[in-house]
Amino acid sequence: MTITLHVCITCRAGVAPQPDQPPPGAQLLAALRARPLPPDLRIQPVECMSACARGAAIALSAPGRWTYVYGHMSPADADQILTGAAAYANAADGIVPWRQRVEIFRKRSLARIPPIG
Incomplete structure (x- = not known):
């Protein structure tokens, strides 16, 4: 079964926008993609997860499973x-x-959401 790791690429993690650097969420995405991935893991960038005060945010989900949302992530956590x-x-x-x-x-867990369906 494929597991999806959602990564908020617009998260600024409390950092003022830097014109010469991508937001911290996008930096986290790049750090994750630079590493070998576990089997059946798909990384899905998302525009906003509404966890702006606790970014960079990620979520793990899969059909029939609990979904977890985590915050305060950085590239060092990849x-x-x-x-x-x-x-x-x-x-x-x-x-x-x-x-x-x-x-x-x-x-750093922000939410645990029950399976849908």
Whole structure:
């Protein structure tokens, strides 16, 4: 089953716009794409996740699974994000036991949304 990692590319993460640099969310997307991806993980850039005060924001989702939204992410978190995404992919319902989650997913969760349908 394909897991989707949504990455807000417009997130400024509290940083004033820099004309010579992409927003922090776009920098996070670039950092994630520069690494090997877990099997069946698709990265989907999105324009806004309405978590502006807590950006850069990401979300993990898949059909029939819980969706998680995380904030305060940066390019330095890319490895942990991908490790956490792999754990999410291996959890049948998307719920990774709290103690088995990567640290940033334990501390930066913004929402857990039940499966639709």
